[in-house]
Amino acid sequence: MQYRCPKCQSPKVMPVASANTPAVRPVVPKSLVILIPALFILLFLVLVSIAMWIFGDGAGSTVQIATVIAFVICVLAGIMFWRDLPNFKISMQAFMNSNKDWKCRECQHEWHIQ
């Protein structure tokens, strides 16, 4: 299995979708779909809170409640993702093995695995 560029040996390779050999898509767990936007929302709310502490007289109660809710969602999604992780790894490995076309992000070299 080739996970490195055969030309420049860079590990920064990415799968290329090909029309004639459609790769098996990895099954992305729902917890990850929740976790990523939840983390962004939490980060945004934390930044808003910090900005309110600096420029005002503390974060408003609405922002504080929203931050706590976002934090709880992140923790729950994080636990769910932790449990989904073994299956996700297997799914990702199957995807990596089934994908035949690769491209290097370093030197733009493209190659095909037999």
Ligand SMILES: [Zn+2]
């Ligand atoms: Zn390369």
